[in-house]
Structure formats: structure tokens, C-alpha cells
Amino acid sequence: MSDLTEAFGLALGLVISLDAALLEIVCRSLAISLAAVVLASAIGLPLGAAIAVWRFPGRSAVVVMLNALMALPPVFVGLMLYVILSRAGPLGFLGLLFTPTAMILAQCVLVLPIVAALSHRMLRDLYQSYREQLCSLGASLLQVAVTLLWDARASLVTVVMAGFGRAIAEVGAVLIVGGNIAHATRVMTTTIALETSKGNLALALALGMVLVLVAIGVSAMAAILAGAAPPRPRALRWG
Amino acid sequence: MVMRLFAVVLLLSSGAAAETITLASTTSTENSGLFAYLLPQFERDTGIAVQVIAVGTGQAIRLARNGDADVVLVHHRASEEALVVDGHGLARHDVMANDFVIVGPADDPAEIGAADTAADAFARIAGTAVPFASRGDDSGTHMAERAVWQEAAIDPLPASGGWYRELGAGMGATLNTAAAMAAYTFSDRATWATFANKVSLELLFEGDAALVNAYGVIAINPARHPHVNAAAARAFVDWLLSPVGQGAIAGFEVNGEQLFFPAYLAATD
Amino acid sequence: MAILPLELSEVSLHADGRALLDAISLRIEAGPKTIILGANGAGKSLLLRVCHGLLSPRRGGVQWQGPDAADQRRRQAMVFQDPVMLRRSIYANVAYGLAIHRVPRSERGRRIAEVLARTGLADFAMRAAPTLSGGEQQRLALARVWALQPEVLFLDEPTASLDPGATAAVEAIVEDMHAQGCKLVMTTHDMGQARRLADEVIFLHQGRVDERAAAADFFANPQSETANAFLEGKLLW
Numbered sequence: 001m002s003d004l005t006e007a008f009g010l011a012l013g014l015v016i017s018l019d020a021a022l023l024e025i026v027c028r029s030l031a032i033s034l035a036a037v038v039l040a041s042a043i044g045l046p047l048g049a050a051i052a053v054w055r056f057p058g059r060s061a062v063v064v065m066l067n068a069l070m071a072l073p074p075v076f077v078g079l080m081l082y083v084i085l086s087r088a089g090p091l092g093f094l095g096l097l098f099t100p101t102a103m104i105l106a107q108c109v110l111v112l113p114i115v116a117a118l119s120h121r122m123l124r125d126l127y128q129s130y131r132e133q134l135c136s137l138g139a140s141l142l143q144v145a146v147t148l149l150w151d152a153r154a155s156l157v158t159v160v161m162a163g164f165g166r167a168i169a170e171v172g173a174v175l176i177v178g179g180n181i182a183h184a185t186r187v188m189t190t191t192i193a194l195e196t197s198k199g200n201l202a203l204a205l206a207l208g209m210v211l212v213l214v215a216i217g218v219s220a221m222a223a224i225l226a227g228a229a230p231p232r233p234r235a236l237r238w239g
Numbered sequence: 240m241v242m243r244l245f246a247v248v249l250l251l252s253s254g255a256a257a258e259t260i261t262l263a264s265t266t267s268t269e270n271s272g273l274f275a276y277l278l279p280q281f282e283r284d285t286g287i288a289v290q291v292i293a294v295g296t297g298q299a300i301r302l303a304r305n306g307d308a309d310v311v312l313v314h315h316r317a318s319e320e321a322l323v324v325d326g327h328g329l330a331r332h333d334v335m336a337n338d339f340v341i342v343g344p345a346d347d348p349a350e351i352g353a354a355d356t357a358a359d360a361f362a363r364i365a366g367t368a369v370p371f372a373s374r375g376d377d378s379g380t381h382m383a384e385r386a387v388w389q390e391a392a393i394d395p396l397p398a399s400g401g402w403y404r405e406l407g408a409g410m411g412a413t414l415n416t417a418a419a420m421a422a423y424t425f426s427d428r429a430t431w432a433t434f435a436n437k438v439s440l441e442l443l444f445e446g447d448a449a450l451v452n453a454y455g456v457i458a459i460n461p462a463r464h465p466h467v468n469a470a471a472a473r474a475f476v477d478w479l480l481s482p483v484g485q486g487a488i489a490g491f492e493v494n495g496e497q498l499f500f501p502a503y504l505a506a507t508d
Numbered sequence: 509m510a511i512l513p514l515e516l517s518e519v520s521l522h523a524d525g526r527a528l529l530d531a532i533s534l535r536i537e538a539g540p541k542t543i544i545l546g547a548n549g550a551g552k553s554l555l556l557r558v559c560h561g562l563l564s565p566r567r568g569g570v571q572w573q574g575p576d577a578a579d580q581r582r583r584q585a586m587v588f589q590d591p592v593m594l595r596r597s598i599y600a601n602v603a604y605g606l607a608i609h610r611v612p613r614s615e616r617g618r619r620i621a622e623v624l625a626r627t628g629l630a631d632f633a634m635r636a637a638p639t640l641s642g643g644e645q646q647r648l649a650l651a652r653v654w655a656l657q658p659e660v661l662f663l664d665e666p667t668a669s670l671d672p673g674a675t676a677a678v679e680a681i682v683e684d685m686h687a688q689g690c691k692l693v694m695t696t697h698d699m700g701q702a703r704r705l706a707d708e709v710i711f712l713h714q715g716r717v718d719e720r721a722a723a724a725d726f727f728a729n730p731q732s733e734t735a736n737a738f739l740e741g742k743l744l745w
Contacts, residue, residue, distance in 0.1 A: 087464060088305035095466070097307055098261065098292060132562055133592035137652075138581055139608050147604075151595045179292040182275075197411030198270050199418075199436030 007205030014206060015213070022207075026214060029187040032100055032174070033167040036107035041160050044115030049145035051116075052123040063120065069113035074106075075172030081106050082176050098179040103187070106173035111163040118159040123148045157226040161219055168215055188214070259288045260471045263308035266409045267380065268454070269293035271429030271498055276491045281478055287471045295409060296379040303327055303457070306464030309472040312456045314427075315379035319455040327464070328457035333502035334479055335488050336453045339383055340431055341444040342414075343369075343423035351423070357447040358391035365393050368402040370422035374413045375405030379452070384425040387449060414440070427452055429498040454499075456480075509574040511583050511659055512538040512691060514559060519568035521554055521715075528554055529565065530715040536693060538659075540707030541686055543723070544695045547743050550712040552695035553664050559693065560586050560662050582609060585658035589665040591649035593637040598629055598648055601637050605652045623651040627681055643674025650681050654690075661685060663694040667701065679705060699739070703727060711735045713743070 014022050051062060083089050085097040085105075096102045126148050134144050149156065171189035178185035180194060188211045195204040268274065269291055278289045292299070292308065300318045303311040304327050312334065313319060322328040341351060341360055349367040351360035364371050373395070374381040388395055395403040404422065406413050410430040417424040418438040431442065458476050461469035478484045485501035492498070514536040521529040529551050536542060536559075544552045557563040558570060561581065572580040594601050599620060606616045624630040627647040637648060646666055653661060663682065667675040679701070686692050696702055702709065706723035713734040719726065730736045737743040 086305045087307050087466065092306075098290070130592050132557075132586075133588060135562055136560060136586040136588075137605050137608050137656075143608060147594065153595075179290075179294075181290045181292060184290055194270075196415065197266065197409055199411060199415060199434045201415075201436055 003201050003205060006202040007209065010202055010206035011209040015210060022210065024183070025186060025188055025191055026210065028100070028185075029168060029189070029211075030214065030218075032103050032187060033107060033164060036104045036167045037111055037160060037164045039104065040108045040111035040115050040163055044112045044163075045119050045149060045156060045159075046145070047116045048119030048121075049123050049149050051120050052127050052148065053141050053144050063117075066113055066117040066120065070117055072110060072113065073172070074110055074170040075176065077109050078106055078173030078176030081109070081173070085177065097177065098181060098185060100178070100185055102177040103174040103185060106177050107167040107170065110170060110173060111167050114166055115159055115163045118162060119152075119156055122152055122155045122159065126152050154226045157222050161222050164218060164222075165215065168211070168218075257282075257286060257288050258468070258471050259290055260309040260468050260475060261290050261292060261307070262310045262312060262475070263292050263294070263299040263302040264312045265296050265299060265314065265379065266293045266411065267427045267430045268312065268314075270411055271427075271433050272493065273429065273488070273491055273499060277484075277487055280487050281475065281484070284483065285471075285474050285478060287474060289475065295376050296382075297377045303459055306459060306467060308459060309467045309469075310456065310458050310475055312454060313379055314452050314454045315382055316453065316455060317382075318379075319457055322457055326462075327460055329460050331455045331457050332476060332480055334454045334456045335485075335499040335501050336451055337428050337499050338445065339380065339450040339452050340426055340428050340442050341423060342417070342426055342431060342440050343443045344421040345439045345441045347441075347443055349423065351444050354444060356390075357387045357444065357449050360444045361387055361391045362393060364423050365391075365395065365398075365402075368398070370402050370404060370420055371395070372404050372406055372413055372417040372420065372422040372424040374410065374425075375407045376409070378409075380410060380425065380427055383450075383452060387425070390449060429493075432493045432496055432498055453502075509576070509579060510538065511572045511574045511580045512536065513573065514660070515569075515571040516559065517569050517571070519555075519558055519565040519570065521551075521558065521563065522566050527715050529558065531568065532715075532717055533568075534710070534717065534720075536691075538691050540722075541692045541705055542694070542708050542710060543702045543706035544693065544710045544712060545699075545702050545706075545738070546695075546697070546712035547738060548697060549714075551715040552697075552712055555712065556586070556662050556664050556693065556695055560584055562586075582656075583659040584662065585653035585656055585660070586662040586664065587646070587649050587653060587666050589668050591645050593640070593645050593648065595638055596636070597634050598624070598637055598640070598651075599633040601648055602652050602655050605656050609656055611656075619655045619657075623654045626654070626684060627651040628677070641674070643670050643677060646670060646674065646678050647681060650678065650685070654681075654685055658690060660691045660693065663692065665695055665697070667698070668696075675701070711738070713738075 051059060081102065082097065084091050085094065085102055086092055130148065134147065139147065169189065171193055174187060175190050175193065178190065180186050180190040188207060192204045192207045195207065274291050282288050292302065294302070296313045296315050296318065299311055299313050300322060302308045303322055311328070319331045323331050341357065343351065349363040349369045351363050354360035354363055373384060399405050406416055408416070410426060411434065413424055414426060414430065414434050415436055418436055418440050421439065456476055456479055458469070458472040459467045461467050480503065485503050488499050488501045489497065516532055516534040519529055519532045520527060532555065544555060546552050554563065558565050574580055594604055602620045602623060603616060606619060611619065621630070624633055627650055629644065629647055629651060637645065640648060667678050670678065682692060682705070694705070708722050709720070709726040710717060711719040711726070711732070719730065719732040719735045721731070726735070727739065730739055734743060
């Protein structure tokens with residue numbers, strides 16, 4: 001219990017004083033996870049839409065795979081990426097190992113199946129109700145996909161948030177491909193692991209609380225964005 | 240806004256403008272705080288920044304073999320020499336040494352406080368079957384622990400899962416677990432000294448010659464891995480072995496206690 | 509290029525071994541308001557969808573006039589019993605159809621303003637479409653297709669879910685569109701509506717055309733037994 005109360009006090013102190021070291025780590029965590037989520041969504045949302053509207057042979061198998069990949073173990077992804085990005089590996093010449101870019105890639109790999117699989121499910125359900133009308137209007141498959149993505153935007157924000165949750169919370173992959181290098185690739189989760197391994201349990205707990213606070217902040221912002229999305233006003237032209 | 244985010248991240252990943260080398264070392268060395276003390280001095284003297292990747296000894300050696308680091312500093316002589324023999328490293332140099340200690344529950348149920356040697360202490364633990372937490376991760380520390388079991392002519396593996404608990408974890412995690420299960424464990428002094436969650440654990444045995452822990456530093460061979468920053472790596476090794484570096488190592492203290500002992504004593508104090 | 513008349517020849521649609529549409533041959537001409545009448549399950553909605561191209565018949569052909577299949581598609585439109593409202597404003601919903609049909613941007617504003625005025629939606633053009641009442645949504649669906657200036661408009665029980673007031677508003681719009689030159693093909697099971705709107709009646713029963721006649725003739729003097737039973741309210745399916 002004393003660890004917990006000490007942790008609360010520490011967390012409060014860190015947040016109020018805007019501790020510089022903490023700020024650096026929080027900013028890095030956010031930058032990496034947000035970049036990973038943006039990248040994964042840029043690929044995953046259109047992918048989910050495409051699979052929802054386009055009937056192709058083997059579609060069910062693809063959906064099964066996508067759903068299964070949501071359960072990719074982060075440490076496994078980290079290991080795979082390490083082997084690929086290592087100097088001794090096929091993409092070693094890029095020199096990406098132990099850089100934030102490698103961490104973004106790792107988190108993107110973990111987030112992509114979540115965004116694609118969940119958005120596919122939502123868009124497929126929406127497509128069922130839209131299908132006849134859009135077909136009647138003569139929309140092409142591409143136009144249908146774009147329409148579904150836009151109309152489902154409120155639900156898709158939640159999907160993206162789910163992806164963000166996975167990214168900001170994981171430690172296994174970024175530890176292996178990032179190396180937890182001080183002032184370079186150290187993020188909130190790897191710092192928590194480090195402080196735990198040093199026995200600084202109260203500090204580790206405090207950092208964990210700060211991480212939860214940060215996640216709540218991002219979620220709140222996303223909710224505001226989703227709620228404040230009225231149809232764009234346009235000037236009527238009478239002619 | 241997104242573009243700015245990307246730019247920041249790319250900048251972070253491209254590496255600082257100053258020269259940088261990557262040092263693969265062990266978690267125990269990093270957790271002791273030695274690098275946080277030593278490396279800024281090195282950077283001041285040479286302008287070279289050092290990025291430390293702290294992993295288990297086995298993984299550090301693997302990083303070296305893959306050419307993912309410029310320098311490696313670990314404490315397992317056999318692995319270090321293999322690196323050089325296999326052409327991945329230029330040469331192995333002694334840097335510093337510290338020692339291992341045996342810690343355990345304050346009431347010392349196996350009475351190892353009265354043991355003569357490390358092997359004797361281990362024999363007492365096996366005899367009373369009090370829980371013993373082993374790192375079990377093929378690290379330098381773990382292999383040193385195995386050497387002591389061998390010295391005592393005891394094989395603890397049949398008892399694995401019983402009183403002998405193989406954790407497969409780093410030193411800090413092992414100490415956390417040992418504290419929680421009131422077990423004996425084999426630790427390097429530096430990690431023990433700086434560990435903040437001792438609970439009821441205490442240092443119970445030390446000082447046997449068998450417990451000496453020697454560290455070696457090796458620069459990666461540019462002939463084998465052409466992309467390494469060979470000049471800066473050489474500068475690091477030279478600095479570590481110089482009177483300045485050795486003196487700095489000797490000057491590192493935690494709670495008034497010197498944790499690492501340089502291999503080459505300074506000519507003047 | 510006009511796409512009417514539409515020729516259906518021996519069109520059949522099956523499911524679970526049953527014939528949902530049974531060798532239907534029809535010729536639908538430009539001009540009169542055509543109402544397809546029949547009990548529930550007669551196949552009215554299916555027939556409409558086959559005509560419009562949303563379903564393909566198992567056997568038989570659907571033939572429009574004109575050389576260009578794409579043009580044939582573009583000059584038809586359909587309104588459904590439950591209209592799909594895109595999650596955007598009324599204005600944007602109408603604009604959506606125009607964008608798909610690649611109507612020049614300079615032209616769009618004018619068309620939108622006109623159809624919104626004609627359907628009585630001009631005053632709240634910026635309201636979000638999903639927040640509209642059932643009747644307003646159906647009026648928006650009509651505005652959306654009207655802006656496309658179709659040659660043929662299919663309507664599948666457009667007022668089945670609406671109250672009398674909304675129904676009257678929809679019927680007025682539909683009459684207005686017809687007056688402007690649009691061919692209407694509409695299904696309904698509401699006899700009163702059929703009497704109000706129909707110029708000609710196609711009576712479907714269990715997937716077959718049992719009778720086809722001018723509206724006055726059909727209601728006054730039905731020829732087939734089933735049509736008789738239906739008009740007397742005795743035919744439930």
C-alpha cells in the first residue's frame with residue numbers, strides 16, 4: 001500500500017512540476033505512437049474499406065487472417081523487425097535499428113491489423129444498408145469506399161483510438177528495436193520497465209499513472225474531434 | 240501538423256549532429272549508474288556521444304556479431320574472446336572488475352554467513368533447500384553462478400522448479416523476485432548497491448576470489464563490419480584504458496562505496 | 509438518346525426452388541404513370557430491382573433502348589421505401605448524386621437550389637440529413653434523384669412507412685416530377701394511392717403478371733379473378 005501512496009504523490013509531483021526528463025519521455029512516446037497510428041490508419045482504413053466493398057476470391061480467408069493478426073505478440077514483432085533491420089539482416093543498410101523510426105515501424109505493424117480488421121467490420125455492416133442506394137446512384141467501388149469511410153467517421157475514430165491504445169501501451173517491440181537508449185529511444189513504457197528492474201517501484205508506478213493520464217488526454221481529444229464534425233456549411237447558390 | 244510531427248521524428252532518428260557511437264553493454268552495468276557518470280566525461284573530452292544499448296550479455300554479444308554496435312563492454316571472458324577469434328572484434332582489453340555477492344533473507348536460514356567459500360555457501364543453500372533465484376538467462380552473472388555450482392560439485396538443475404528457481408530475467412528483475420519470495424540470489428555488487436527494492440534481503444556472503452567479475456571492452460572490427468565508426472570506437476577504448484578513464488572509473492561511488500575497480504591502477508593518485 | 513421503352517422478355521427469378529418472378533414479359537413505354545400493384549410477396553419489389561439492374565434475372569432479358577449501357581444506367585433512378593441518408597447535410601446529400609453523375613460544378617448549385625425549393629426543403633438545407641423526419645427524408649431522396657434529371661424513376665413503396673401528411677407531400681412531388689417529363693414506375697400495396705396516382709396498372713400475383721390495363725379500366729372492371737379478389741380486399745398474399 002505504501003508503494004501506491006508514494007506513487008500517487010510522485011506522479012502528482014512529476015506532473016505539476018512538469019519535470020523536464022518526464023516531459024521529454026512523454027513527448028517522445030506520443031510522437032512515436034501517434035506517427036505509428038497515423039501511418040497504420042493511412043494504410044489500414046482504405047484497406048478495411050476495400051475488403052468491405054470489393055468481392056474477390058479468397059476474401060473470407062483474408063478477413064480471417066486480419067482478425068488473427070490483431071493478436072500478434074509485440075515481442076515477436078520486435079524480434080522479427082530486429083532480425084530484418086539488423087546490420088546483418090536484409091534491410092541493415094538502412095541503419096534504422098535503435099532509432100525512433102524502427103519503433104514507429106514496429107508499432108505500425110501491431111496497429112495495422114487492428115485498424116484494418118475493425119474498420120472492415122464496421123464498414124461492411126454500413127455497406128449492407130447503403131449498398132442498393134449507392135448502386136442505384138451509380139457510384140463506382142472506389143466512390144462507395146470513400147463514402148463509407150466518411151459516413152462512418154465517428155466509429156472509425158474509435159477504431160483509431162483502439163489502435164493508439166495498443167501502440168502507446170506496448171513495451172516488448174520498442175524495447176527490442178529501440179534499445180531503450182537514454183535521450184534517444186527511451187519511451188514511457190520502457191522507462192517503466194527500467195525503473196522496475198532497478199527496484200524503483202514507486203517511480204515506475206508513478207510513470208504508469210502518468211501514462212494513463214496521457215492516454216485519457218488523447219482519448220478526450222479524439223472524442224471532441226468526433227463529436228464536433230457537423231456537415232460542412234456551404235453557400236447556397238440561386239441562379 | 241502531421242508534417243511537423245514527421246519532421247521531428249525523422250530528426251530524432253537521424254542521430255545528433257555530433258559524432259555518436261553505439262555501445263552494447265549489460266543491464267547490470269547500466270543500472271549501476273556507471274555510464275551516466277562516465278560517458279558525459281568522455282563526451283566532454285572527445286566530443287563523441289555514446290548511445291548505450293543495455294541488454295543481457297548474450298544479446299550484447301549477438302549485437303556485436305551482427306555489427307549492430309560499434310563497441311561492446313561485457314563481463315564474460317569466454318564470449319569476449321570468441322568475438323575476437325571469430326573476427327568480429329579487434330582485440331579484447333581488461334577494463335575494470337568488481338565482484339559478485341550472495342544476498343538472501345535477513346534471517347539467513349541456510350547460515351551462509353558462516354561459509355568459508357562461495358562453493359560452501361551454495362552447498363549450504365542446496366542442503367537446506369531454501370529458495371534460490373537464478374537469473375537463468377545465460378548472462379555473464381548467470382554463467383559465473385553456474386561456475387560456483389560446478390566448484391561445489393552440485394547440479395541444481397534437477398531441483399529446478401523446486402527450491403532452484405530459474406527466472407530467465409535481468410539482474411534487477413531477479414532481485415525484485417528474490418525479495419518477493421525471500422530467496423537467496425547471486426548478484427553483482429554494483430546492481431545490489433544501487434537496487435532500491437531490497438525489502439528484507441541482505442548481503443550475506445562476499446570476498447571469495449572465485450567471485451571476481453572482470454569486464455572486457457572490444458571495438459568491433461571494421462574489416463568485418465565496414466559501417467562501424469572505427470575511429471570513434473578506438474577513441475572510446477583508448478580513453479577507457481587511459482589514466483583519465485581509469486581514474487574516472489575509480490571515482491564512481493554509490494553511497495560512498497566504490498563499485499568498479501580499474502584494471503590498470505593509476506600511476507599517481 | 510431516350511432509353512424507353514423498356515423490354516422485359518421471359519424474366520425469371522428463383523429462390524429455394526420457388527419462382528419469385530415467373531417468365532415475365534413486359535414492355536414499359538414512356539408517358540403514363542405506371543403503378544405495379546399486388547399483394548405482399550407478389551414480387552413487385554423484385555420486379556422493380558430487376559428492371560433497374562440491381563438484380564440479375566436467372567433467365568430472360570432486360571433491354572433498354574440506346575447504344576450506351578452507361579448512359580442507360582445514368583438516366584434511371586430509384587427511390588426506396590427506407591431512404592439512405594448520408595451523414596451530411598441535406599445540401600450535401602443532393603450534391604453527392606450530382607458529383608457521382610459528374611454534373612459540371614457550375615451547374616450543381618442551380619440544380620440543388622431548384623430541387624430543394626420544389627421539395628420544400630430549401631429552408632433547412634444545412635440540417636444534417638439523418639436528423640430529418642421520415643417524410644422529410646423521403647422528400648430529400650426525391651430531391652436527390654430529381655436533381656439528376658432521370659428519364660425513368662422507379663419507386664419502391666415510397667410512402668409505406670409514412671403518415672398521411674407526409675404521404676400527400678411525397679405524392680405531390682412525384683406528380684410534379686411526372687409533369688416535368690419523368691416516367692414513373694411505382695410499386696404500392698396501398699389501393700387508395702394507386703387510385704390517386706395511376707395512369708396504368710400492372711397487377712402482379714405470385715410472380716406473374718395477371719393483368720395490365722389503363723387505371724380507369726382496371727379499377728372499374730378488373731378482368732382477372734385475382735385482381736378482383738385483390739380489389740375487394742380478399743387477396744392477402
